């Protein structure tokens with residue numbers, strides 16, 4: 001299924017192809033449609049393409065499905081699995097495929113390499129090839145070489161690094177209203193085309209070379225991860241001293257040099273990005289003989305944070321958890337997504353199961369269904385069913401739904417009134433006044 005144009009650029013016509021229809025690919029496609037462009041979305045996964053073609057999103061992301069329906073109706077977007085035709089018919093190609101954690105923490109570039117080879121094989125005229133996937137420093141050069149190696153005859157092209165900074169759960173807003181756009185290229189021709197594509201975005205544009213652009217993405221994610229590990233480790237000290245870490249976050253975050261965001265203490269960062277990207281940057285540092293000792297510590301603190309919380313749970317419940325029944329509320333790595341990749345909830349569940357606990361689970365959008373976890377964890381439709389007969393509730397994901405629960409009504413359903421709040425979501429005094437034992441992360 002192939003599209004007609006077009007973004008007009010200085011009289012010439014530019015057609016956009018987005019390769020990979022995951023969180024980033026789908027969002028990227030739709031924001032360019034919003035800006036009046038015409039987009040083809042390509043994926044190898046036929047089920048995803050069929051779903052998207054019929055206006056259905058294959059993942060949970062607020063606001064995206066409505067936009068998808070709108071742009072399908074307006075014929076601004078179409079989807080295909082036909083790699084060759086899609087490459088031939090489009091001029092700007094965004095690579096949005098996954099770059100999962102590979103050997104020793106480095107980014108696995110298999111999918112990017114496959115795409116670059118296809119682009120080389122099938123390109124028929126000048127193309128701008130844009131890496132939106134998060135890729136290590138030096139990848140633009142690799143992509144260039146993979147394309148050249150697969151070209152039957154030499155045809156000119158440019159590779160641009162243009163990292164994506166959207167968050168799951170607010171992907172659409174983040175992509176439509178980014179804090180900045182980073183364009184990494186040494187080609188004036190490609191830069192002009194990229195500027196044209198982004199001309200309606202109201203934010204600063206950082207113009208740099210591909211290597212610096214690739215580094216900006218890793219440096220940003222690692223910095224945010226560092227803020228989280230910093231506050232989490234500080235929370236452990238606050239716990240010992242009886243200090244409310246939320247007050248500390250507020251007190252330091254109001255200093256505009258520090259900023260209020262990413263200072264929420266909890267069970268550690270998860271998701272498809274921070275864990276893999278911090279590790280990939282560490283691997284880049286190692287390969288280049290440079291120690292990043294702060295980031296080393298960020299990873300260590302993050303790995304031990306769910307275990308720190310588990311210890312608090314064990315201590316409060318008398319040491320041995322064997323034979324207890326515990327409700328886990330929230331499976332996704334954060335609110336407003338159905339993504340469970342590297343979710344701290346899963347680490348908590350794994351530890352509970354290891355302690356011979358019967359685990360009952362709930363999540364507003366994640367369904368364990370056919371996952372291996374469904375064989376050992378029972379999932380319920382409502383929170384009331386989930387907490388029935390349990391010795392404790394563990395709040396693992398910061399869903400709004402959980403903040404507004406009527407704990408007074410839930411308490412009589414439980415065997416023991418314990419709440420472990422891994423996200424510091426609840427008002428300690430309020431639930432304690434209902435007769436609960438409440439333990440958060442330095443939420444005193």
Ligand SMILES: NC(=O)c1ccc[n+]([C@@H]2O[C@H](COP(=O)([O-])OP(=O)(O)OC[C@H]3O[C@@H](n4cnc5c(N)ncnc54)[C@H](O)[C@@H]3O)[C@@H](O)[C@H]2O)c1
Nearest residue numbers: 020021022023024043044096097098099111133134164168
């Ligand atoms: N998820 C996020 O919030 C986020 C934000 C910013 C950047 N990123 C980065 O963007 C990239 C994509 O992330 P994602 O979460 O959207 O990934 P994803 O795994 O959800 O989607 C990737 C898609 O690429 C498809 N694909 C793989 N090989 C292909 C090929 N040869 N041709 C066509 N399609 C192919 C897969 O089928 C899949 O649908 C990663 O590098 C990630 O680190 C992700």
Ligand SMILES: O=c1ccn([C@@H]2O[C@H](COP(=O)(O)OP(=O)(O)O[C@H]3O[C@H](CO)[C@@H](O)[C@H](O)[C@H]3O)[C@@H](O)[C@H]2O)c(=O)[nH]1
Nearest residue numbers: 164165166167168262263264266268269270271273333334
């Ligand atoms: O104060 C905070 C903020 C976040 N988190 C946790 O940190 C993780 C990541 O959260 P968030 O950054 O909101 O989600 P992602 O969708 O993974 O987005 C990050 O990763 C993306 C992929 O690279 C980037 O594009 C985004 O800019 C970057 O925020 C989650 O487990 C959160 O619960 C905390 O524990 N405390």
